[in-house]
Amino acid sequence: MSNIFSIERLLSIYTDYGYLLLEGLYVTGFVFGLGLIFAAMLSVVVAFAKLSGNWAVRMAAGVYVTFFRGTPLLVQLFLIYFGLAQFDLFRESFLWVAFSNPLFCAVLALALNEAAYMGEVLRGGLLAIPKGEVEAADVYGFSFVARARRILLPQAIRIAWGPLSNEVIYLLKSSALVSTITVLDLMGQARIISLKTFAPLETYVLAGAMYYLVAKLLSWSFKLGERKLSY
Amino acid sequence: MNFEGIIEYSPLFLTGIVTTVLLALSSLALGLLGGILLALAKLSSIWPLRALANVFSDFFRGIPEILVLMVVFFALPVVLADLTGTYVEITPFVAGLLTLSIAFASFASETIRAAFQAISKGELEAAAVYGFSDWQVFYRIKLPLMWRNAVPGLGNIWQTMLKDTALISVIGLSDVMRAAKAGGDAFRDPFSFLLVAALIYLVITLFSEAVQRRLEAHLRQEA
Numbered sequence: 001m002s003n004i005f006s007i008e009r010l011l012s013i014y015t016d017y018g019y020l021l022l023e024g025l026y027v028t029g030f031v032f033g034l035g036l037i038f039a040a041m042l043s044v045v046v047a048f049a050k051l052s053g054n055w056a057v058r059m060a061a062g063v064y065v066t067f068f069r070g071t072p073l074l075v076q077l078f079l080i081y082f083g084l085a086q087f088d089l090f091r092e093s094f095l096w097v098a099f100s101n102p103l104f105c106a107v108l109a110l111a112l113n114e115a116a117y118m119g120e121v122l123r124g125g126l127l128a129i130p131k132g133e134v135e136a137a138d139v140y141g142f143s144f145v146a147r148a149r150r151i152l153l154p155q156a157i158r159i160a161w162g163p164l165s166n167e168v169i170y171l172l173k174s175s176a177l178v179s180t181i182t183v184l185d186l187m188g189q190a191r192i193i194s195l196k197t198f199a200p201l202e203t204y205v206l207a208g209a210m211y212y213l214v215a216k217l218l219s220w221s222f223k224l225g226e227r228k229l230s231y
Numbered sequence: 232m233n234f235e236g237i238i239e240y241s242p243l244f245l246t247g248i249v250t251t252v253l254l255a256l257s258s259l260a261l262g263l264l265g266g267i268l269l270a271l272a273k274l275s276s277i278w279p280l281r282a283l284a285n286v287f288s289d290f291f292r293g294i295p296e297i298l299v300l301m302v303v304f305f306a307l308p309v310v311l312a313d314l315t316g317t318y319v320e321i322t323p324f325v326a327g328l329l330t331l332s333i334a335f336a337s338f339a340s341e342t343i344r345a346a347f348q349a350i351s352k353g354e355l356e357a358a359a360v361y362g363f364s365d366w367q368v369f370y371r372i373k374l375p376l377m378w379r380n381a382v383p384g385l386g387n388i389w390q391t392m393l394k395d396t397a398l399i400s401v402i403g404l405s406d407v408m409r410a411a412k413a414g415g416d417a418f419r420d421p422f423s424f425l426l427v428a429a430l431i432y433l434v435i436t437l438f439s440e441a442v443q444r445r446l447e448a449h450l451r452q453e454a
Contacts (some may be wrong), residue, residue, distance in 0.1 A: 004310055004313050004314070005310070066433070066437075067429070067433065069436075070432065070433040070436040070437060071394070071429040071432045071433055071436075072394040072395070072396075072397035072398075072408070072432055073394070074397045074398060074400075074401075074408060075397060075408065075411075075425055075428055075429045075432060076429075078411075078412070078421065078425050079422065079425045079426065079429065082415065082421040082422075082425070083415075083421050083422035083425050083426070085421075086419065086420060086421060086422055169292075169293070173293075173294070173295040173296070174295075175295075176295035176297050176298060177295075177297060177398070179297070180297075180401060187295060187298060190298070190301075191301065194301070194305065200301065200302065200305040200306040200309075201302065201306035201309070201310065204298055204301055204302045204306065205302075207298060208290075208294045208298050208299075208302075211293065211294045211295060211298065212290060212293040212294050215293035215294070
């Protein structure tokens, strides 16, 4: 039997282990989805904090962004999952229920990491809003929160839509790293199947095609959204 | 903090830094070459070449680097053995180099393509009038002008790749990440060792950012 890529082998992997890959895809979707939701919320805080008039707030946000954008996600993931586990004080606290769970650590690391990137993109969007619109909101007596929610954020998101959609695709790809802390996402399942079948090429091609399809689906929906957002 | 342990492991960290930087720089070189070739293929008048380059870069921008790494490290040796009849070993460094270069080239090809297209026609016509050969036009005019347009965009891709080098520790490359993992396991103190690794990566990325800023300022002055 030839060792080079074989379609029959790929199909037999699909029929025998397809359900595991789909299970992995489901976990990937879970980690990616939750990570995205928390990252989006946190990124708003980060963006406004970096533009704050209070220097201490600005600096705290600056340190956060510099650390999470300046170090590899893998290091952050390991720090949270392996690093925190060594402290007895931590292991005995109620937090341990959450932090002993690799899935929780995975979502936390992805959200913290992505929020730093998205926060910077959003900050750029906020800075690009015409001054007049902000002043108009002030004249109408909008509160800080109302101004942010109704005037600033919708505009910033529209302006930064392209880079934001890139970040979302990055997050999907980054989510594959959670397989290194024992999470059985699509990547984790593919690894196990490749060991079982001794057919790494066909297994990873199958998993790669699934990642690619999801990434394409995401970028298409963002393009669709862009058309809806434009006046 | 386990300072004694970290001092004991400092030689491992140092060789790790050398490996990490070496891997990043060689992937940059190979990735740039690949990116330029892909960009030229995308701008080519031969449609199969165009299609091939587009499919290649589109596909590799959509799948995780760790997956590509696994294919290169575990599947490629088997395929090569079957094709050549002899076993070809792929070291973690070479696997990392290939993976990171493919990712870099795929992203960079878009930036480089746009940078080539942004060159004004006048400059090329002037070169043609001077009797430059095609190669001279490419090497002396197009490439430097493209470079000026592409550097800011390429800088972002480089920063991403710099951090992605940590990934290669998963298949056993003795880089900064691997040193931190080994030290953390040996002293049962992963937190301290991972923090040291984080700080090392931070210094490398901040240093690189400073260099990029100077390079961009220099190129702007030239323009």
